[in-house]
Amino acid sequence: SQTIHQWPATLVQPVGSPLSLECTVEGTSNPNLYWYRQAAGRGLQLLFYSVGIGQISSEVPQNLSASRPQDRQFILSSKKLLLSDSGFYLCAWSRDRPHGYTFGSGTRLTVV
């Protein structure tokens, strides 16, 4: 069966510090991978998606970047965090449509 792992579960980082969140998928190959963010009181906003190794599409201009160094690994990064980067970050994978997504358990990021 397929599983998705996301870590860490919680993170408190000072403004200006770097960020690296990792997501890995097991039990499938060539998945579509996604990073979403849920800001306080807001819905789920798509940040990045990837249909293959090294292929990254950005949905919203921001202070973050994503990379996919391996087929089942998706990384969300920042060189310098802003207060506005605080939120709940979710990684997800899917197969070809119309299948839905399977989400990871999320990372609560607080920038102080």
Next chain:
Amino acid sequence: DQQVKQNSPSLSVQEGRISILNCDYTNSMFDYFLWYKKYPAEGPTFLISISSIKDKNEDGRFTVFLNKSAKHLSLHIVPSQPGDSAVYFCAPTYGGATNKLIFGTGTLLAVQP
């Protein structure tokens, strides 16, 4: 540009009664609609879906209705149970290999015992 709107941020229902969650969309290209349920500090989980070629899909206590002309869909939960208390997101998608889901703003459902 908010393509998907859930105009009720919250809904409170008595246990055993019907819960109706609504979702409106603007993009006529959406052809597949999913509902997700989310508990605090957890990732969303898939609940039910409907294709644009249908107007109703039922799965146990959950039924989704789609009105394409009105660009409106709704999720009915009957009977509602306290364990249904969560945030519900509608998430349409349209063609392409990327399979991008566009999530609504969510509705917090509270089922009172």
